[in-house]
Amino acid sequence: MTKVFVHGNPETTAVWSELVPALRRRGVEDIELLSPPGFGAEVPAGFGSTRIEYRDWLIRELTAIGGEIDLVGHDWGAGHTYAVAAHRPDLLRSWAADCAGLVHPAYEWHPAAQVWQRLGDGEASIAQILALSGDELVRLFGVPPKLAPTMARNLDERMGKSILALYRSAVQPHMRELGDQLASAPKKPALLLHATADAFVPPAMVFDVANRIQAQVLTLEGLAHWWMFDDADRAAEGLARFWSELD
Numbered sequence: 640m641t642k643v644f645v646h647g648n649p650e651t652t653a654v655w656s657e658l659v660p661a662l663r664r665r666g667v668e669d670i671e672l673l674s675p676p677g678f679g680a681e682v683p684a685g686f687g688s689t690r691i692e693y694r695d696w697l698i699r700e701l702t703a704i705g706g707e708i709d710l711v712g713h714d715w716g717a718g719h720t721y722a723v724a725a726h727r728p729d730l731l732r733s734w735a736a737d738c739a740g741l742v743h744p745a746y747e748w749h750p751a752a753q754v755w756q757r758l759g760d761g762e763a764s765i766a767q768i769l770a771l772s773g774d775e776l777v778r779l780f781g782v783p784p785k786l787a788p789t790m791a792r793n794l795d796e797r798m799g800k801s802i803l804a805l806y807r808s809a810v811q812p813h814m815r816e817l818g819d820q821l822a823s824a825p826k827k828p829a830l831l832l833h834a835t836a837d838a839f840v841p842p843a844m845v846f847d848v849a850n851r852i853q854a855q856v857l858t859l860e861g862l863a864h865w866w867m868f869d870d871a872d873r874a875a876e877g878l879a880r881f882w883s884e885l886d
Contacts, residue, residue: 642711645720647717647718649790675716707732710731720736724821739845739848740844740848742818742821829852833856837863859874
């Protein structure tokens with residue numbers, strides 16, 4: 640079984656650099672890290688960086704990998720995971736994702752996302768973010784200090800344009816509608832990663848979503864948005880246990 644990981648915004652595969660060794664220490668070896676276009680990967684010609692295009696990109700990537708796949712998504716990678724689980728669950732043995740509030744019926748985008756969704760204001764905000772140093776990412780957004788320098792180096796104009804297009808394609812009610820689609824889709828074993836200190840998506844929404852889509856919840860008490868850096872061993876233990884129960 641291949642474990643496929645998909646990261647989010649404004650990230651690259653560096654977000655998994657602590658978790659992958661922790662998983663390998665637990666015997667998990669067949670791991671693939673996917674970079675969405677614009678987020679550590681080139682943007683193909685004609686690719687508009689909308690949520691539907693990212694969903695279809697991930698479907699193509701999973702189809703190419705083939706076999707039994709356990710998909711894991713973080714941040715917007717979680718959003719792409721929810722979209723695949725809603726539209727092509729046949730590609731998955733299981734899936735796991737954080738930020739469950741994204742598909743909650745009452746979810747409203749966080750303040751920064753709402754700025755990015757506005758013309759003009761969004762461009763100005765992204766220009767400021769692309770200029771941030773690692774220390775400023777730690778101070779302003781709570782990025783883990785070990786991750787922040789790599790994140791700062793990878794912030795570029797390509798990523799900025801992708802951020803704006805993606806968020807503008809996901810204004811409400813689109814995410815709520817995705818939640819409806821996920822709730823009615825054929826079910827595969829699912830695990831919602833509940834980082835209780837996540838400042839970007841209301842953590843408490845996870846339980847309503849879990850009940851609605853018949854998912855398990857892995858509570859990561861005290862961990863924040865970058866839970867895979869806060870405590871890689873605890874996260875790896877929970878994921879490995881979830882997968883072992885499927886074997």
